[in-house]
Amino acid sequence: MGTKCTLSDITLTEQLKLGSHLAYTEIYERYFGILYVHACKRMYNHEDARDLVQETFFNLWTRREHLIPEKGVAPYLYRSVRNGLIDLMSKQSICSKYITSLSELSKCSVSITDYPIREHQLAAIIEKEIDALSPRMREVFILSRKQYLSHKEIAEQLHTSELTVKTQIKQALRILRGKLSLIAYLAVLFRIY
Structure with missing residues (x-):
């Protein structure tokens, strides 16, 4: 048109x-x-x-x-x-309440001895969520985020368009962001990384 x-x-x-x-x-x-x-x-x-x-x-x-x-x-x-x-506003309100309650909890007591355990658990949770993505989306996401390939390189390797690659990565990030948002807030709050 x-x-x-x-x-x-x-x-x-x-x-x-x-x-x-x-x-x-x-x-x-x-x-x-x-x-x-x-x-x-x-x-x-x-x-x-x-x-x-x-x-x-x-x-x-x-x-x-x-x-x-x-x-x-x-x-x-x-x-x-x-x-x-x-x-979106409802989710932001809920996240804000969680952050507030977690920051109050962190003021009470912080134990640094279990940071490596939490880091390992967080990594396992993230890997589990990546594995739960559809096979094609997971493949595109891994090529982008773990092998650091550009959208063009991924498109050439998988014989698809760059737009498809971009869409797959964007959808994967949206899915992971939704599932891991609370965990990410915990990670930042307790400085797991």
Whole structure:
């Protein structure tokens, strides 16, 4: 869709529901910037805002069969971003409470004799979470983070595109970040590294 598209949201939603990549692209180009600015106004971290909008579009594609074309796609997109913001703020609030309680606990007593044990346990937990990734995602992640290959080198080695590699790494980091966030806070708090 190199030229300006004049299709209505309803028509684009109907085509998207049928699996049209062109309709998806047009909706993405039409709404990404607006949603990104909307998310940035409510978040301090622009990277998190971009991730939230990207995730919204990913969910739009995976849930396209459930769209109601008569309503268009804009209400769905704004509602998804709003719900994502609420979820993120809720998680940040919970993490903040954990950090506060852990810092109070650390003031009471700190034992440095078991640091090597905790470090080993943390490394085992991280490896376990990496092993839980899908096989392809795990392979791409290991090549990137443990063998220090660039996206281009990984793409050439696995005979895939750089965009696929970038997406796989980003998804792996999002999954690991979610599963390991509390553990990472503990590591920083107790200086396990």
